[in-house]
Amino acid sequence: MTNAIPLEAVLMVAAALFCIGLFGALARRNMVSVLMGVELMLNAVNINLVAFWRYLEPGFVVGQTFAIFIITVAAAEAAVGLAMIIAIYRTWLTSNVDNVASMKG
Amino acid sequence: MFQITDIPRLLPEILLLVLALLVLGSDIFEKWGRTQEAQLERVRSSASLTAIGLGLIFFIALVQSGYIPFTVVPETAAPNFFINIVRNLQAGGPVGEPITGAFATDHLTMISRLTLIGAALLTSLLCLDYRPTAHPAEFYALILFATLGMCLMAGATELIIAYLAIELTSIPLYILAGYFRNDMRSSEAGMKYFLFGALSSGILLYGMSLTYGFTASALAGNSLGNNLTEFAQIASLARIADNQGILTLGMIFMIAGLGYKLAVVPFHGWSPDVYQGAPTPITAFVSTASKMAGFILLLRLLTTAFPGLTGTAVWGELSGWTSALALLAVLTLIVGNLAALPQTNAKRLLAWSSVAQAGFVLLAFVAWAAPQTFDRDQGTVALLYYLIVYTLTNLGAFGALAAVSMAVGGDEIADLNGLARRNLGLAVLMAICVLSLAGIPPLAGFFAKFYVFMVSWQSGAEWLVVIAVLTTVISLYYYLRLLKAMFMEPPAAETPVTAPPGITAAVVIAAAGLIILGLFPNLILGILSQVQTVAGF
Numbered sequence: 001m002t003n004a005i006p007l008e009a010v011l012m013v014a015a016a017l018f019c020i021g022l023f024g025a026l027a028r029r030n031m032v033s034v035l036m037g038v039e040l041m042l043n044a045v046n047i048n049l050v051a052f053w054r055y056l057e058p059g060f061v062v063g064q065t066f067a068i069f070i071i072t073v074a075a076a077e078a079a080v081g082l083a084m085i086i087a088i089y090r091t092w093l094t095s096n097v098d099n100v101a102s103m104k105g
Numbered sequence: 106m107f108q109i110t111d112i113p114r115l116l117p118e119i120l121l122l123v124l125a126l127l128v129l130g131s132d133i134f135e136k137w138g139r140t141q142e143a144q145l146e147r148v149r150s151s152a153s154l155t156a157i158g159l160g161l162i163f164f165i166a167l168v169q170s171g172y173i174p175f176t177v178v179p180e181t182a183a184p185n186f187f188i189n190i191v192r193n194l195q196a197g198g199p200v201g202e203p204i205t206g207a208f209a210t211d212h213l214t215m216i217s218r219l220t221l222i223g224a225a226l227l228t229s230l231l232c233l234d235y236r237p238t239a240h241p242a243e244f245y246a247l248i249l250f251a252t253l254g255m256c257l258m259a260g261a262t263e264l265i266i267a268y269l270a271i272e273l274t275s276i277p278l279y280i281l282a283g284y285f286r287n288d289m290r291s292s293e294a295g296m297k298y299f300l301f302g303a304l305s306s307g308i309l310l311y312g313m314s315l316t317y318g319f320t321a322s323a324l325a326g327n328s329l330g331n332n333l334t335e336f337a338q339i340a341s342l343a344r345i346a347d348n349q350g351i352l353t354l355g356m357i358f359m360i361a362g363l364g365y366k367l368a369v370v371p372f373h374g375w376s377p378d379v380y381q382g383a384p385t386p387i388t389a390f391v392s393t394a395s396k397m398a399g400f401i402l403l404l405r406l407l408t409t410a411f412p413g414l415t416g417t418a419v420w421g422e423l424s425g426w427t428s429a430l431a432l433l434a435v436l437t438l439i440v441g442n443l444a445a446l447p448q449t450n451a452k453r454l455l456a457w458s459s460v461a462q463a464g465f466v467l468l469a470f471v472a473w474a475a476p477q478t479f480d481r482d483q484g485t486v487a488l489l490y491y492l493i494v495y496t497l498t499n500l501g502a503f504g505a506l507a508a509v510s511m512a513v514g515g516d517e518i519a520d521l522n523g524l525a526r527r528n529l530g531l532a533v534l535m536a537i538c539v540l541s542l543a544g545i546p547p548l549a550g551f552f553a554k555f556y557v558f559m560v561s562w563q564s565g566a567e568w569l570v571v572i573a574v575l576t577t578v579i580s581l582y583y584y585l586r587l588l589k590a591m592f593m594e595p596p597a598a599e600t601p602v603t604a605p606p607g608i609t610a611a612v613v614i615a616a617a618g619l620i621i622l623g624l625f626p627n628l629i630l631g632i633l634s635q636v637q638t639v640a641g642f
Contacts, residue, residue, distance in 0.1 A: 015207070016457050018307075022308075024142075031296065038194075038306075042306075042310065045310040045312065048311070048318065052322075053321070056318070057324070057333070060330070062265075063317060065244070065265065066317065069265055073269065080279055081299050084295050084296050085297075086278075087295070088293070097469055100296060101293075102382075103378045
């Protein structure tokens with residue numbers, strides 16, 4: 001199966017996903033959308049790691065382990081982030097990044 | 106392999122975890138109530154438990170490191186209860202290979218650990234009489250979890266551990282920055298910290314995945330173990346493999362990702378807002394301890410994993426990561442110091458000054474471009490000395506500011522007006538910290554700056570030192586504005602400003618440390634110079 005699709009193709013998909021995620025995180029103004037962009041970036045990293053593991057050293061588990069840790073930590077991070085967005089919405093009555101700006105200079 | 110004898114080497118980290126759980130659990134036995142007094146009582150009990158525990162852990166780590174001469178037991182001493190304890194502790198001292206190749210307990214880890222635990226101790230003192238919160242135990246437990254993450258960051262010699270340590274540090278700090286969630290500024294600070302932090306984790310991880318891809322491809326499926334993400338393994342494979350492009354790309358992504366955490370320009374966008382909006386003791390903690398841990402990780406990563414890409418920062422032949430860090434340092438120094446000039450809010454001014462201080466720290470990294478090992482070691486010593494002094498200074502300055510803003514109700518520069526007449530002691534302590542930040546001679550800040558300039562100059566980056574000295578002169582202007590407000594301006598009211606005992610204690614410790622380290626730098630330089638050959642390359 002690993003012969004059917006070259007490693008480069010998988011890496012291109014991951015790189016594209018990373019760029020889309022980065023663009024989304026930087027360009028979107030809604031906090032939830034920013035968070036989704038970040039999740040896309042993390043998924044691109046996971047694809048990278050798993051692809052390197054599967055194509056280059058399938059006998060060992062480093063790449064896989066790294067991906068599993070990233071998935072776990074990303075879940076914890078998303079939980080904190082969503083809670084924070086709710087807290088922001090309660091005090092600021094908005095979830096737009098541009099409107100939440102009380103400090104300047 | 107992990108051995109049972111490795112457990113004493115991890116003792117401070119294990120104790121931090123135990124203390125954090127203890128603080129969380131002990132809150133159940135407190136008297137709960139909705140009144141102000143009942144809340145303050147719970148805050149005090151959690152804070153005292155945290156402070157006492159951190160003091161004990163600091164002491165244990167100090168004995169373990171063997172840096173205090175009279176705690177080192179001679180070989181011939183007859184064994185008794187205490188001597189056995191000390192010997193067992195020091196068996197986990199700064200010796201040996203990294204544990205399973207992933208966590209080093211060398212001198213660098215020991216010194217950073219002591220500084221980080223010390224910073225957490227001072228922070229918990231600052232929080233002792235701070236605003237009552239609804240859930241005090243969580244507040245202190247989060248500080249402890251973050252400290253644990255920072256200690257792991259300082260010792261990580263492997264990409265996965267490094268990532269987990271960064272997240273263990275960052276996630277509690279996001280929550281702490283936004284802890285007063287009904288306060289608009291605090292919640293904004295937490296949100297901004299979180300969004301930028303999550304973005305930077307993504308960038309950092311992409312760099313890590315590329316680096317892993319490089320090591321996996323270097324051996325072309327013939328790897329012998331699960332050690333492909335260890336720093337030393339990356340370095341040794343970089344010497345034999347020819348696929349350097351992907352490795353360089355991975356390193357650039359990792360520098361950018363860590364740069365966000367360290368708030369160096371151009372990755373600093375979040376830091377002034379976060380530092381201004383977060384509760385002041387947490388600002389002190391974030392701007393000192395988490396930065397120190399990040400710099401130590403950056404040092405270890407760049408010097409042990411990428412020694413082949415060191416390059417040089419000499420003008421005209423810029424190359425490698427030293428030149429990248431030199432350019433970041435220039436940007437950080439110029440932007441940080443110029444942006445601090447027009448500030449009217451004292452907390453924001455100190456925030457921009459913290460950004461600028463990171464630029465001085467980056468100067469010490471440039472020393473790695475020097476060809477002689479001796480000069481490189483001097484660079485590491487200068488870096489550690491600067492970070493320790495900076496930690497004390499910033500904790501003291503933000504601590505004094507916290508006391509003022511608690512009493513006066515604001516943290517504008519105008520709120521500092523006439524502080525000398527309202528509380529002379531506090532004004533003098535704050536002046537010591539501010540003068541040390543500016544680098545005025547008898548204080549430790551001067552020697553730290555001088556040392557960093559010296560190692561950077563010796564490595565051939567004279568242009569960088571000239572810019573740094575010029576920006577130091579600029580920085581005097583805004584530091585002196587704080588002093589002018591405190592000593593020259595008439596006070597808004599004649600009522601004395603009282604500082605709570607916890608904050609006073611922390612600021613006194615910080616100021617005393619600055620004077621002692623400034624007059625007798627040899628006290629710790631001897632210890633710091635043991636951090637030779639972090640890498641051995």
